[in-house]
Amino acid sequence: MRPILELTAVTRAYGPRLALDDVSLALEPGELTFLVGPSGAGKTTLLKLINREIRPTAGEIWVDGIPAHSLKASRVSQLRRHVGVVFQDFKLLPRLTAEENVALALQVGDLRISDDEASERAMDALEAVGLGDRGASFPHQLSGGQQQRVAVARAVVSQPRLLIADEPTGNLDLETSWQMMDLFADIATFGTAVLIATHNVEIVTRLQRRVMTLVQGRLVRDQPAGRTGRMAWLASS
Amino acid sequence: MAGVVVKAHFPRRRIVQIVAANVFRYLFRGAARNWLRNIGSTAPALSSMTLLLLLSGVVGLVGFALHNLEQAQAAQASLLHVYMRDGVPSTDVDVLWDRLSKDPRVASITYTTKAEALARAQRIPGLPQLAAASEGNPFPASLDVRVKTIDDAAAIDSLVRTDIAVDPLDPTSYDRGAYQRIQAVLFGLAVAGSVFLMLLGFVAVTVTMNSIRAAIHSRRDEVTIMQLVGAPRWMVRGPFVVEGAITGALSGAAAGLITFGLAMAGMANGPASFTQFAPGITVTVAAIAAAIVFATGLGLGSGSSMISVRRHLES
Numbered sequence: 001m002r003p004i005l006e007l008t009a010v011t012r013a014y015g016p017r018l019a020l021d022d023v024s025l026a027l028e029p030g031e032l033t034f035l036v037g038p039s040g041a042g043k044t045t046l047l048k049l050i051n052r053e054i055r056p057t058a059g060e061i062w063v064d065g066i067p068a069h070s071l072k073a074s075r076v077s078q079l080r081r082h083v084g085v086v087f088q089d090f091k092l093l094p095r096l097t098a099e100e101n102v103a104l105a106l107q108v109g110d111l112r113i114s115d116d117e118a119s120e121r122a123m124d125a126l127e128a129v130g131l132g133d134r135g136a137s138f139p140h141q142l143s144g145g146q147q148q149r150v151a152v153a154r155a156v157v158s159q160p161r162l163l164i165a166d167e168p169t170g171n172l173d174l175e176t177s178w179q180m181m182d183l184f185a186d187i188a189t190f191g192t193a194v195l196i197a198t199h200n201v202e203i204v205t206r207l208q209r210r211v212m213t214l215v216q217g218r219l220v221r222d223q224p225a226g227r228t229g230r231m232a233w234l235a236s237s
Numbered sequence: 238m239a240g241v242v243v244k245a246h247f248p249r250r251r252i253v254q255i256v257a258a259n260v261f262r263y264l265f266r267g268a269a270r271n272w273l274r275n276i277g278s279t280a281p282a283l284s285s286m287t288l289l290l291l292l293s294g295v296v297g298l299v300g301f302a303l304h305n306l307e308q309a310q311a312a313q314a315s316l317l318h319v320y321m322r323d324g325v326p327s328t329d330v331d332v333l334w335d336r337l338s339k340d341p342r343v344a345s346i347t348y349t350t351k352a353e354a355l356a357r358a359q360r361i362p363g364l365p366q367l368a369a370a371s372e373g374n375p376f377p378a379s380l381d382v383r384v385k386t387i388d389d390a391a392a393i394d395s396l397v398r399t400d401i402a403v404d405p406l407d408p409t410s411y412d413r414g415a416y417q418r419i420q421a422v423l424f425g426l427a428v429a430g431s432v433f434l435m436l437l438g439f440v441a442v443t444v445t446m447n448s449i450r451a452a453i454h455s456r457r458d459e460v461t462i463m464q465l466v467g468a469p470r471w472m473v474r475g476p477f478v479v480e481g482a483i484t485g486a487l488s489g490a491a492a493g494l495i496t497f498g499l500a501m502a503g504m505a506n507g508p509a510s511f512t513q514f515a516p517g518i519t520v521t522v523a524a525i526a527a528a529i530v531f532a533t534g535l536g537l538g539s540g541s542s543m544i545s546v547r548r549h550l551e552s
Contacts (some may be wrong), residue, residue, distance in 0.1 A: 073470070080467035091462050108468040111259040112252050154466065157337070 002065075004029050004161045004193040005050060009207065010059030010069075012045050012217075019045040022219040023059070027195060029161065031189040034204045035197040037214035043197040047164050050195070051083055052076045064161045081109040084155030084192075086165035090147040092139040098150045099123060100136035105154045125153035129183055145176035152180070156187055163187060165196045169203065181207060263472050268479035269294035279484055282448035286534065289437040294496030294530040298518060300430050301526075305517035307423045310416060315387050318349075318410035319397045320377040329402035330380070337382055337397070342389040347381045350355055354378060377404055387416060442541040449481050449545040460550065474546045478539055485538015492534065493527035500526070 003026035012020040020042045026034055035043050037094060048054045049061055052068045061068040064082040071079055093102050101120035107113050113121075126135050129149040139147050148168060155163055163183065169177035181203055188194045204211055213221040272279060319337075321330060330348070337343050351355070354376035359365045369376070382397075384390050394411035397403055453460065463473050500523035503511045512517070 053465075077464075077467045077469040080465065085465055091458075091465065093459060093462055105466040108263070108463065108466055108472055111256045113259075114255045115258075148326075188366055210453075 001028055003062075004064055005026055005195070006060075006062045007046075008060045008062075010046075010049065010056045010061060012049060012054065013057045018217045020049070020056075023214075023219045024066075025212060025219060025222065027162070027193040029193055030188055030191045031210060032185055032194045032207075033196070033210040033212060034207075035195055035214065036101050036199070036201075036204055039199075040216075041198075041214040042217040043214055044166055045217075047085075047166050047195070047197055050162070050164055051085055052079050066125075071084050077108075079198045082160055082162060084158070084160040084163040086148070086151050086155050086163070086168045088167035090139070090144075090151045090171075092147055092150055092154075094139050097124060097136050097138055098131060098142065098153075101139070102126060102154045102157050106157050109158050121157055122153070125157040126150070128156075128186075129215060131177075144220055145173070145179070148172060148176075148180060149183070152183055152187075154209040156192070159192075161192060163192050163194045165194070166199075167198060168196060169198065169200055174202075175201060232235075264475045265479055268476035269483065271452070271456070272483045274454070275480075278451050278455070279448050279480075282444045283484050283488055285444045286441045286484065286537070287491045289441045290492035290534050291495050291532050293434055293437055293533065294492055294526055295429050295499065296434060296498060297529070298515070298523070298526050300427065300494065301379075301522065302518055303423055303426055307419065309516060310419045311387065312417035312481035314390065315344075315384050316410075317382045317384060317390050317393055319380040319382055320404040320407055320409065321379060321402055322404045323377065323401045325378075329400075332395065333400050333402045334380060335378065336400075337393070340393070340396070342384055342393060344383045344385045344387075346383075348432060349379045349381055351376060351378045379409075388483070397484035410483045437536065441537050442544070444485060445481055445538055445541040446545040446548075448484065449477055449542040450549050452480060453477060453546070453549050474550060477546045478542050481542020482535055482546070484540040484542075485534040485536065486531070488538070489531035489533075489534020493530040496530055497523050511525055 005025075007023055007025050008073050010023045011018065011019055023042075023046065035046065037043050045054070049056055050063060050068065052071055056069050059069065066079050066082060069078055092098075093104065093214045096104060099119060101206055102125050103115075103118035106118045106121055106206070123132065123135055126132055126149075129152050131146060131149050131153065134142060134146060134150075137146075139150070142150065148171070152168075155165075163184070168184075169180055172180060177200060184194050184196060185190040210225045211221075211223045212219060215221075272542055320334070334346060334348070351374050355374045358367075364547050380397075382393060384393055390411055391413065394409050398408040405407075411441055501519055501520070503515065504518070504520070504523075
């Protein structure tokens with residue numbers, strides 16, 4: 001099976017400092033993977049490289065067959081339609097309702113989608129994340145957990161092959177965090193590769209999924225699902 | 238029974254409608270809504286651009302009038318009135334006519350009688366009073382000689398001034414250097430006007446660029462989110478350009494209407510003097526000037542916001 005995401009010898013430097021150093025990895029469809037590591041290990045940098053918010057200093061990044069490392073700025077939007085992104089701070093447009101936020105992601109990616117279709121699909125996505133009754137609510141009328149669910153619905157509504165999440169439970173309580181993880185697991189079941197950067201050790205150890213550990217920009221461990229042991233990076237954090 | 242493949246009609250027209258509606262919404266409706274929402278920060282750009290475009294329109298109309306004036310002066314300067322001595326015999330006039338008509342520098346000659354000279358003078362402001370104050374007809378008959386180039390006027394003047402048929406006291410209408418002086422003044426005005434317009438343009442572009450820059454900064458989060466959910470570049474940048482175009486178009490429309498109104502008011506209040514001091518300014522010309530002012534506003538608004546977006550909105 002061809003990997004959805006493939007990084008080969010990726011290095012990213014900020015001036016003299018190496019944020020990522022010679023990182024290689026691959027993600028298969030339907031795989032839920034955690035990316036862990038102490039603060040400053042390079043997790044966010046890695047996610048930004050995948051979403052082509054930044055370019056690598058060296059190496060190659062292939063996302064669903066698209067070369068993110070050499071992509072022109074004018075074509076970045078094409079890549080982003082293949083990648084759903086969930087942020088710690090949700091990044092919802094405050095002037096749009098939950099349904100409109102989700103529908104927006106659909107229509108900016110494909111202008112041929114009518115309002116009715118976008119609305120219907122957005123409501124389906126909100127239903128899937130348990131917010132079918134909150135489509136008309138604005139972000140400020142929702143709790144943090146609900147806003148994060150809207151963000152997840154927005155990320156998956158266009159059925160991307162890859163979903164990346166940067167500390168998605170960072171602003172959520174433990175119970176809501178578990179609900180979010182169940183949601184990500186469900187998404188992966190449908191064939192989407194999910195990569196979650198997190199600090200939440202409890203979740204990572206209990207879910208027993210694949211875990212990649214970054215320390216000082218280097219990928220120091222890649223533990224397959226079901227064999228998640230002690231978090232090596234804890235010692236250095 | 239053999240199956241039948243039914244091909245559904247591809248609803249291309251419907252898709253075109255949907256795409257057009259989405260483009261309109263994300264590009265124009267969104268821009269109009271944001272423009273209205275940011276009216277407070279846009280107001281300075283709107284008012285200053287209106288003022289600058291209005292000044293540009295007025296300067297443009299004045300420039301056009303001066304250009305026409307210059308053309309009229311050039312035509313006037315190439316026409317040399319050779320004044321005939323009172324009571325000159327017609328044979329002397331004929332001899333002079335013959336001499337001039339054989340001269341290759343002369344384009345045409347016409348003879349103006351004293352009566353025709355009086356009639357002509359009465360059409361020139363100020364001269365009817367002079368005619369009324371004089372006994373009889375003070376205006377001489379003349380040979381009106383049109384030279385092929387203005388530079389030949391001096392030579393023709395020298396040629397005729399000692400002729401027996403010509404009035405020795407006031408031989409010709411030739412005024413050495415008059416046309417050159419007018420040209421120098423008009424050239425100076427044109428240069429000053431151009432510099433003024435360039436300055437106005439620079440100020441207008443800068444003000445609009447700053448207002449778009451402020452709009453970009455105030456909506457930075459929104460822009461980032463749009464980019465992160467995969468909005469194409471035109472969808473992120475376009476609304477800002479449209480906002481600039483709206484500012485420019487509204488400024489241009491207001492300035493164009495005022496320019497047109499001023500020209501119309503001038504024509505209505507003093508048609509005779511307006512035609513004399515602003516030759517060539519007609520309703521059509523005023524309307525064209527208003528249209529140019531509008532188009533300039535639209536262009537300046539769109540162009541300057543495009544520059545601002547390129548500078549301040551990273552991909």
